[in-house]
Amino acid sequence: EIVCSLSIDTFSIVLRFSTAAWCCHSVMLIKKVGDELMNEFIQVLQYLGEEEDMQVVVEPDMYTRLAKSHPHFGFVHTYDENEVNRLGECVDFVACLGGDGVILHASHLFGEVIPPVICFHLGSLGFLTNHLFSEYRQALRNVIYGCADTSPCSIPDSFSAGVLITLRMRLLCEVMRKGQEAPVQSYEVLNEVVVDRGASPYLTNIECLERGRMITRVQADGIILATPTGSTAYSVAAGGSMVHPNVPAMLITPICPHSLTFRPVVLPDYADVELKIPEGSRSTGWVSFDGRERRELCAGDSVRVRMSRHPVPTISKEDQTGDWFHSLEKCFGWNERLQQKPLD
Amino acid sequence: EIVCSLSIDTFSIVLRFSTAAWCCHSVMLIKKVGDELMNEFIQVLQYLGEEEDMQVVVEPDMYTRLAKSHPHFGFVHTYDENEVNRLGECVDFVACLGGDGVILHASHLFGEVIPPVICFHLGSLGFLTNHLFSEYRQALRNVIYGCADTSPCSIPDSFSAGVLITLRMRLLCEVMRKGQEAPVQSYEVLNEVVVDRGASPYLTNIECLERGRMITRVQADGIILATPTGSTAYSVAAGGSMVHPNVPAMLITPICPHSLTFRPVVLPDYADVELKIPEGSRSTGWVSFDGRERRELCAGDSVRVRMSRHPVPTISKEDQTGDWFHSLEKCFGWNERLQQKPLD
Amino acid sequence: EIVCSLSIDTFSIVLRFSTAAWCCHSVMLIKKVGDELMNEFIQVLQYLGEEEDMQVVVEPDMYTRLAKSHPHFGFVHTYDENEVNRLGECVDFVACLGGDGVILHASHLFGEVIPPVICFHLGSLGFLTNHLFSEYRQALRNVIYGCADTSPCSIPDSFSAGVLITLRMRLLCEVMRKGQEAPVQSYEVLNEVVVDRGASPYLTNIECLERGRMITRVQADGIILATPTGSTAYSVAAGGSMVHPNVPAMLITPICPHSLTFRPVVLPDYADVELKIPEGSRSTGWVSFDGRERRELCAGDSVRVRMSRHPVPTISKEDQTGDWFHSLEKCFGWNERLQQKPLD
Amino acid sequence: EIVCSLSIDTFSIVLRFSTAAWCCHSVMLIKKVGDELMNEFIQVLQYLGEEEDMQVVVEPDMYTRLAKSHPHFGFVHTYDENEVNRLGECVDFVACLGGDGVILHASHLFGEVIPPVICFHLGSLGFLTNHLFSEYRQALRNVIYGCADTSPCSIPDSFSAGVLITLRMRLLCEVMRKGQEAPVQSYEVLNEVVVDRGASPYLTNIECLERGRMITRVQADGIILATPTGSTAYSVAAGGSMVHPNVPAMLITPICPHSLTFRPVVLPDYADVELKIPEGSRSTGWVSFDGRERRELCAGDSVRVRMSRHPVPTISKEDQTGDWFHSLEKCFGWNERLQQKPLD
Secondary structure, three states, X not given: XXXXXXXXXOOOEEXXXXXXXXXXOEEEEEEOOOOOOHHHHHHHHHHHHHHOOOEEEOOHHHHHHHHHHOOOXXXXXXXOHHHHHHHHHHOOEEEEEOOHHHHHHHHHHHOOOOOOEEEEEOOOOOOOOOEEHHHHHHHHHHHHHOOOOOOOOOOOOOOOOOEEEEEEOOEEEEEEOOOOOOOOEEEEEOOEEEEEOOOOOOOEEEEEEEOOEEEEEEEEXXXXXXXXXXXXXXXXXXXXXXXXXXXXXXXXXXXXOOOOOXXXXXXXXXXXXXXXXXXXXXXXXXXXXXXXXXXXXXXXOEEEEEEOOOOEEEEOXXXXXXXXXXXXXXXXXXXXXXXXXXXX | OEEEEEXXXXXXXXXXXXXXXXXXXXXXXXXXXXXXXXXXXXXHHHHHHHHOOOEEEOOHHHHHHHHHHOOOOOOEEOOOHHHHHHHHHHOOEEEEEOOHHHHHHHHHHHOOOOOOEEEEEOOOOOOOOOEEHHHHHHHHHHHHHOOOOOOOOOOOOOOOOOEEEEEEOOEEEEEEOOOOOOOOEEEEEOOEEEEEOOOOOOOXXXXXXXXXXXXXXXXXXXXXXXXXXXXXXXXXXXXXXXXXXXXXXEEEEEEOOOOOOOOOEEEEOOOEEEEEOOOOOOOOEEEEEOXXXXXXEOOOOEEEEEEOXXXXXXEOOOOHHHHHHHHHHHHHOOOOOOOOOOOO | OEEEEEOOOOOOEEEEEOOOOOOOOEEEEEEOOOOOOHHHHHHHHXXXXXXXXXXXXXXXXXXXXXXXXXXXXXXXXXXXXXXXXXXXXXXXXXXXXXXXXXXXXXXXXXXXXXXXXXXXXXXXXXXXXXXXXXHHHHHHHHXXXXXXXXXXXXXXXXXXXXXXXXXXXXXXXXXXXXXXXXXXXXXXXXXXXXXXXXXXXXXXXXXXXEXXXXXXXXXXXXXXXXXXXXXXXXXHHOOOOEEOOOOOEEEEEEEOOOOOOXXXXXXXXXXXXXXXXXXXXXXXXXXXXXXXXXXXXXXXXXXXXXXXXXXXXEEOOOOHHHHHHHHHHHHHXXXXXXXXXXXX | OEEEEEXXXXXXXXXEEOOOOOOOXXXXXXXXXXXXXXXXXXXXXXXXXXXXXXXXXXOHHHHHXXXXXXXXXXXXXOOOHHHHHHHHHHOOEEEEEOOHHHHHHHHHHHOOOOOOEEEEEOOOOOOOOXXXXXXXXXXXXXXXXXXXXXXXXXXXXXXXXXXXXXXXXOEEEEEEOOOOOOOOEEEEEOOEEEEEOOOOOOOEEEEEEEOOEEEEEEEEOEEEEEOOHHHHOHHHHOOOOEEOOOOOEEEEEEEOOOOOOOOOXXXXXXXXXXXXXXXXXXXXXXXXXXXXXXXXXXXOOEEEEEEOOOOEEEEOOOOHHHHHHHHHHHHHOOOOOOXXXXXX
């Protein structure tokens, strides 16, 4: 059982395992798609299954693959389509190998409830993949035995610490078709939902409403609704500010807006925004969710966007603010010193 | 007695007067400095004192002026220097005539605790001055009798509604001198605190720390720490996003940074930031608070900035989100339609 | 015969008709597509044909339409497909009714050599459509009789003045297919050529070369190569500066670049830029010319872009700089005064 | 004697020495102020004087210093105040050690006519200091013997090549006092002239005129008029585009403008701009030239800015475009690849 406590002082959320029972024995292990990182995957799999006695859940494709190459791995399990919704109940935490894309994949896999996620990068650090692969043993021990610091944590009964978690807000996006009351699809996005003009040469003309009230008409290549986590992804490329993941907010960032005054806007997390293709519009729009699942929106269709009640808990390396500024530096060269000086 | 209740649904805070006693009988009336708006001031003063039977507090200079021109105004009061700190206890609400500068002035006048403020504009609408002067009677009645809607509110015992308030976060800024433990001055700012290079041709080199940990070194004309309220003032001119006043956040916006990657950053409201002139620095910096009280910072000096525990409650016209988007349109021509089209 | 002279002092180019012969007797008249502006079109047509004795060339579709509705218009002519290339020799100037799209259409119609163009707007002023429709008689007389000022120009032998012209640079764009030496298509664009990712969720990865030397790799939604005329169209929406049409330059403006340091760049007009999809690229790109003629670019394909030797001469209203700043104000509200003031 | 020829094809200007006489025997050597780089200075001095038999001109302060430490350097010369204006005639070229500040210093020292300048950097490459100090012998030989390529140039009679030069436009800035016809001072700037609000909390309100016609009123922290060379200095920090030094243009870049539509503007080089403090203005402005010579401008005062007829010729390393893109990369990390990817 995982227990959360909120420190008023630092606003960090501390994850602990209950002392009552040894319940942390199931982990899901995911890697980026394709053949890459297979050796590293096996390495972590063996560590978790053989050294830590964990049951390890893998995706069906990977299960089939492992059944052939490593049939003796008795601790490996998978699930079928019907069980996807119950994954969140069965898995204590998720370990990912690869870039930020893997954690997005995990976020979509679990749908609503998702357990804490730890992410290892092998090449370049990302905002979500902040742990070094080379330190995976220590980092995983810290999660399994609930130990926050990075010094060797040999005594498994030191339950005092826990590992620090960032609760990353997701956006619940519901696609509404013209004339229908109920949404036809819904998605939970971790980074952003985008409505754009697709391959059409015509500017998207989108109505933007908040709680049913028209805020503005968007004439632009498109519009981004992003989480703070997504503020450093597509939104920043379109000119948005970088928003710390602990700020409860929703970002509205236009893409190449026709109007020079259409600056990016940051709304409270309780915002309830609808992006709608106007009733009589000749051109259509395209919506995509975390860069995937591209769908056409026709005249009268819309997507309604609110804060999801199911955030993604990611396991910090240092602490949320330290990790975040570290990522800004590594990923963007944020405020790296410029060489040129106007005057010596 | 003023009672606040938080609506979880809309996150708006509703101000009400208690039914137990007729306690709303004291208002402070302020107008912009100079000779302008004197007639309008007298007009509102008479309405409050003669028609509504309120005691009206004015600033000492204005009191002297009125004592000569309108000696028969028995309901006008003032205060002396020693009483300034107790103003917040004596005044039920504040009414301002003029631009956003008047409410900044009020914010500084009251120091810590400040009662709800209602602001009337006579020319151009501002972010804080959202009420029309021509509607002052109805708007003031709504405040005095606790009625939210703008329809005539003739029955003074309809206590159900109250008027909507935006609690505007302020920043507590403490000036620290080198080698001294205690701050030498402290200010509460409603818009922003700025450290810049003043008239010096040399770039400011400022250390930016969060909870004692170095975040970055700023090489720029200056750096702005702004509230969401201040996000539409100096910060937006320097490239910051527009942040809704209900987002609990602190903005870091550099002014003409040397590094192209130094994008504006939005931190949680619990951020605890220090801007410091480095120990061995040859050049100095200048700090100003809401554009006032310019002071030099020498090597080793710093200013520490945190969320103040004393926000400024401002009285909404419609509701917070409606008022805000309305101001964006009026003040910036936000997303006003562009005429040119690449192709017909 | 049209004669150009360059004034060193003001750098304006003055168009005159030779006194030797009355040769200005042929004009092409174009309006925006669709049924709109038909009455205005007939009005100008009659003025030119009946009052000024001009031969008026119209597009084939319009010719067919007029043949039915106004069979008595003996002064109306058209052309067939084979004659398009010789249009530039037969027409003394071009008059357009509608928005900036009509002049783009005219630019594409004529291919290489294009005579001076005068553009009338009926609704909103554009950068290229700077003449008021209500003043069409005087403006057309000025062109026909070579008179620059807007005072009545009754004496047709006042050849001294001429009308001021802006020579608007175009870009010659050649589409190169992998392994082929010769371009498969070529276009002349007045605003911009864009390579973007189309509907693909993957970022475009484009090699940008100048004179065969790699300048940079573009990871972005796309990249714009714009003329100064196009600087106020798509490029400005993507963050480019506004460049006066008389600056001999080519703009490189990235669309939502992944790197925060990829600021827009302005190159000399003799730049010779190639945008290439890398040899081994899995994803493709899409190129479009003035927002039209969208074509896919596959791995190894490229588009080569240089200054065209065939600029579009547009007829000024005031003078180039006056017209341009006037358009900035009208089209963008350029530097329109902001209402909010930090302090009164 | 130095001869220039313009290559139409590449638009590069080639500097050659005439074969008629061995006239290249005088060089001015400058280093950054202070005690740094003294050893390197002596090293180059000896190379020029002893190995290449050049007469070396140094600044008066340096001359006094060398007279004590190296009295045997017979080839060292200086000048007095009265001779400064004739320096340009006596010196064949200028060699600088240090950052971009040294070449700015040289630009101011020579006033109008300035011979070709070669600049060596010892730490970080700048836009103007593009030669490596470690290659000073070869680079200086190339200048002295007129050889462009970097391969050993042993035969001094290979006059064919010359070294490539960028003619860097300067701005002639004339300070006009209210009511006076003639300018009271004039400056030639290589980067930019700035009018700002200095230490005043009030926004500068500046009238911006072109050829006597009002373009706009600037409400901002200040306004920058920059050369293409200066486009990568202060102007880029304020949001301007990067303009290649061979584009004949003048940049207008506002600093933190109050209006969100006030985008940076690029004008032709024949622009004639005046920045004026309005007649009745209560607040004053401050003007500075390449970050120096700060002066107050009172109501009615102005600064008039045009292209100077005296550009600064700087000696390229590769060629102008190669050097420039190389500097963009080194100084800004221009379009350096970002690590984060939205999707793997």
